[in-house]
Amino acid sequence: MTRPRLTQQERTERTRELLLDATIDCLVELGYARTSTNEICRRAGVSRGAQQHHFATKAELMAHAIEHLVTKLLARMSEQPPASLPGPDRVAMGIDLLWQGYSGSLSTAVMELWVAARTDPELRAAMHPIDKALARRTSELFRDMLGDQVTPDQRDLPLWLTVNLIRGLALDAMIGGDPARQDQLLQEWKTIAVKTYGA
Amino acid sequence: MTRPRLTQQERTERTRELLLDATIDCLVELGYARTSTNEICRRAGVSRGAQQHHFATKAELMAHAIEHLVTKLLARMSEQPPASLPGPDRVAMGIDLLWQGYSGSLSTAVMELWVAARTDPELRAAMHPIDKALARRTSELFRDMLGDQVTPDQRDLPLWLTVNLIRGLALDAMIGGDPARQDQLLQEWKTIAVKTYGA
DNA sequence: GAAGAAACAATCAGGGCTGCCGGTAAACTT
């Protein structure tokens, strides 16, 4: 027969995961301002006592949610085969990869946290190292993808140009901009980038 | 002798302006989540009763704040002489103009409202027409600046590419990114844009 | 198997925020 109840460690891990996932859900669906610990517990199917046992304060919960979020985001982006591709298509493919990574619901949650962190010192302190890690991993991912054929300067400039453009487009998508328009702009940028950087 | 009390219309106008300015102040300094009607009244030096008289609900106050904000933003951007400039420098100058318009504290307030509006239907409905107006005015500003030498397609694509990039950079600036880096990226984009679009 | 630790449940108190209401005085109207 199966154990009627999981071991402590499994229970802990499961409950924490449930809470963090529910937190991200709330961020995406309700936004930071309307995300309450109550609602998080409700969605996670966990009592408020349990939540407090694992994450004493709301800020602590958020801080761990950020980490959880970026971990998921990086995992999703690393799924793609980072094989060093040949030809100028590398650039276009890299842009598509970034678009996949830096848009969508996970990125929406990150955006909520960023904006909230601007005026919340505690949250800001928690986010800072994680942001840096995300930036470093993204850069590494591209180094692996493009190979060592290009110098760091030739790589980072287009990379961050693309990331910032995509963040602008993701913002536009968040507030209900026209997806076709976003795509059109991304295509245009791809054309330009290939012409400019696609040696 | 001066009138001991202003006329009703003057009083109304003054109080509403005080409230709307205070609202924007709060958005920039505290963020949407921590902006309370209490704090707005405190900063405006207005009683809560007066605030409620002019804007019955918080959402109504925010909706008017958006309009106030975009009006200010457009005014600031229109200050620049929209003279039709010659040469390829037009493009570079246009990018600078957009950077001035779409970054800074006013843009921060807009960002707060956008993110809040994503999950607040009422706010969203209030913002939508104003966003469209901002987009149209921006486009018109550029038509005046570039003259009719370029077709709408040649104009709008680089325009919105630039705007979205700048929004990404503004977001980066909001959360404490390196200003030098932002400038470097903007310069790079300027170079590319001039080469691509600066006929 | 008994004691202690850990996970979880349920409820409470404190605090802030929003919206509403009755009241006052000045400005407009006729």
Next chain:
DNA sequence: AAGTTTACCGGCAGCCCTGATTGTTTCTTC
């Protein structure tokens, strides 16, 4: 000049949210 409308004031009640506390069940360890 009386009446009406408008701007404004300050307090109150209801709501939700957060953090704390106490009690219960289950696992671990000796």
